[in-house]
Amino acid sequence: MINQLQAIDEYKTLIEEFKKICRVPFSNIYLMPNVIHRYIKSQKVFFEKSKYGIVFYFDEGTYYKVFLYIDEKQKFEISAFDKKLIVHNVYNIKQKNDELSYVQRRLREIGFTQEGTSVQIQGKTQDLLYNCRSVEKYAKTMEQKGYSCIKPEFSQFNQIEQIIADSKIIKDYHLTFRTEQEKKELEKGSYLCIVNENDEICAASITVINFGIAQAEAIAVKERYKMKGLAPILTYQRLKWVYDRNIQKIQGWILVDNETSLKYHKKIGYHLTDRYAEDWLLDV
């Protein structure tokens, strides 16, 4: 039976009770308690409890993000829902072991398909900005030619999200779900875009600062504006925005088969961490 999670204490009790049954459970939960609390407060968390553990469903709008807290040696079940289900499994590549393969096999049995693997990249804001210094001059030149970087109004956020979705590289489940109110409360500059002289948005990015670290969530360029250097300009402007906020570290995720993006980010000074994430999808 699926229930709605009412409070963070209920969440903690569920976890603690199951730990008494299964001392070393498998878990793909990586959210901090305050983030879980945010979802609970928005009435967006559901769960089902059984002998093999607990399955949590976080409502992200167009899909549910599924978090497992289970005895992975048992055959766990995941209920079908009215929207697609994503299991986002973050792991350390150096610690990858058989435990993951039990869960992988079971997800496949249930009907999930593996959609992609991402690697986390990190960098020091100051160093990255220095490495991008040649872009500053180009950005100024392009500005004189009508392409400027702006901090868009909330009313433009939908357009920006559509550009990101149209890139087909970044999927909806790669973006953090936020309510309209939460988007309005984001710091100005979290959404950045480049507009041409007709005020058409040509490229856009989303960056959010959490716990003193900048999360580079997405960057995309409209198809017909590609290869004009707009992505590097936006990258530079994003780094400047982060730097001006005294945030020293920036990180993000890149699909491991996106060689162009990996090459570019390594070139400007990002390094690949040992953290990888697999996305498993069950499309209903």
Place this chain on the structure above:
Amino acid sequence: MREQILDILTEINPEVEDIINGDLLESGLFDSFEIINIVMALEDCFQIQIDPELIVPDNFRTVDSMIALIKSIK
């Protein structure tokens, strides 16, 4: 002009010498970041201004396309 462009490209990425008569973008040697450096270097070297509408992949795909681009501006 050809030599000047080759010098610019080689400075940006020495590996370009291996495929200098080929498709520079398909080769993966140049991406958006390098396009910036190529545009700025061409503008400096040939004292031209390249309109953003002309910064499209086809104009930077080969050395010959870059020569054609510069001639069209001059």
